[in-house]
Amino acid sequence: xxxxxxxxxxxxxxxxxxxxxxxxxxxxxxxxxxxxxxxxxxxxxxxxxxxxxxxxxxxxxxxxxxxxxxxxxxxxxxxxxxxxxxxxxxxxxxxxxxxxxxxxxxxxxxxxxxxxxxxxxxxxxxxxxxxxxxxxxxxxxxxx
Amino acid sequence: xxxxxxxxxxxxxxxxxxxxxxxxxxxxxxxxxxxxxxxxxxxxxxxxxxxxxxxxxxxxxxxxxxxxxxxxxxxxxxxxxxxxxxxxxxxxxxxxxxxxxxxxxxxxxxxxxxxxxxxxxxxxxxxxxxxxxxxxxxxxxxxx
DNA sequence: AATATAATGGATAAAAATATCCACTATTCT
DNA sequence: AGAATAGTGGATATTTTTATCCATTATATT
Numbered sequence: 001x002x003x004x005x006x007x008x009x010x011x012x013x014x015x016x017x018x019x020x021x022x023x024x025x026x027x028x029x030x031x032x033x034x035x036x037x038x039x040x041x042x043x044x045x046x047x048x049x050x051x052x053x054x055x056x057x058x059x060x061x062x063x064x065x066x067x068x069x070x071x072x073x074x075x076x077x078x079x080x081x082x083x084x085x086x087x088x089x090x091x092x093x094x095x096x097x098x099x100x101x102x103x104x105x106x107x108x109x110x111x112x113x114x115x116x117x118x119x120x121x122x123x124x125x126x127x128x129x130x131x132x133x134x135x136x137x138x139x140x141x142x143x144x
Numbered sequence: 145x146x147x148x149x150x151x152x153x154x155x156x157x158x159x160x161x162x163x164x165x166x167x168x169x170x171x172x173x174x175x176x177x178x179x180x181x182x183x184x185x186x187x188x189x190x191x192x193x194x195x196x197x198x199x200x201x202x203x204x205x206x207x208x209x210x211x212x213x214x215x216x217x218x219x220x221x222x223x224x225x226x227x228x229x230x231x232x233x234x235x236x237x238x239x240x241x242x243x244x245x246x247x248x249x250x251x252x253x254x255x256x257x258x259x260x261x262x263x264x265x266x267x268x269x270x271x272x273x274x275x276x277x278x279x280x281x282x283x284x285x286x287x288x
Numbered sequence: 289a290a291t292a293t294a295a296t297g298g299a300t301a302a303a304a305a306t307a308t309c310c311a312c313t314a315t316t317c318t
Numbered sequence: 319a320g321a322a323t324a325g326t327g328g329a330t331a332t333t334t335t336t337a338t339c340c341a342t343t344a345t346a347t348t
Binding site for chain 1: 155239
């Protein structure tokens with residue numbers, strides 16, 4: 001459904017958000033450990049999220065990654081997905097046609113549109129903030 | 145959502161099914177032309193579908209690919225997807241965790257489960273046969 | 289100012305997915 | 319039997335995705 005990069009991106013964001021709510025910045029190492037991801041690769045992904053202003057990064061000692069507490073509640077799953085994977089999940093054709101729409105649809109266009117719309121609605125509804133809760137309670141996990 | 149191989153596989157199947165209903169076998173070249181896909185790569189995919197008994201292939205002159213007319217109506221989209229992409233679409237974790245279930249869920253487990261189940265139901269309901277109709281009428285397309 | 293810390297950016301490397309090539313087998317037709 | 323047709327299987331190439339390495343920049347602390 002999503003690229004590995006995007007999966008790491010979402011998992012990272014949930015972890016960072018949770019720690020930010022507890023007033024803590026986290027280092028790259030912390031993140032990679034928490035979500036069990038390759039460190040250097042995770043770094044690239046966090047850089048991307050930083051450029052999209054989804055997370056903050058600070059250099060130097062006392063530095064690290066964080067999310068603004070006030071804005072945190074506004075960041076939706078969809079922001080992360082489109083930052084990393086683009087909008088293919090929403091608009092791309094299920095059968096890979098470059099252009100596929102009402103007027104020139106692929107044979108599964110309408111069937112997929114329904115699913116896609118539900119996925120879109122879900123991603124645009126769920127906040128990263130809300131996902132930190134079960135993780136914080138130990139009821140949901142970010143690594144195996 | 146699906147791999148390119150799977151997209152080609154579905155498009156091929158719709159084309160082959162439609163031609164089979166008209167009593168025609170089609171060659172690899174025909175298929176690749178009809179769905180605008182790389183010929184040799186498409187060959188590999190058709191081989192796979194053949195091994196899974198989703199399509200028939202016959203060698204020699206008068207040979208080609210076809211689908212049994214009686215069974216044709218029974219083949220669901222899900223058969224093709226799981227033949228080519230496996231069952232990751234149905235069972236895989238949205239955040240890429242190796243094991244993710246009710247007892248040890250990722251933070252988006254339940255939100256994704258809903259979408260996944262709808263996708264699964266859709267794929268298990270739609271027959272290839274039904275998809276040939278709009279294509280035959282020129283109301284749906286398999287290439288740009 | 290010197291040192292240590294932590295993210296950044298660019299260059300590579302490794303792995304997986306996509307795509308191509310070609311010799312081979314099976315089949316049909318003459 | 320010989321020639322032509324069409325799928326098969328194995329090896330290889332290309333592209334994309336995933337992953338690593340390391341020198342550099344920015345910041346804080348002593």
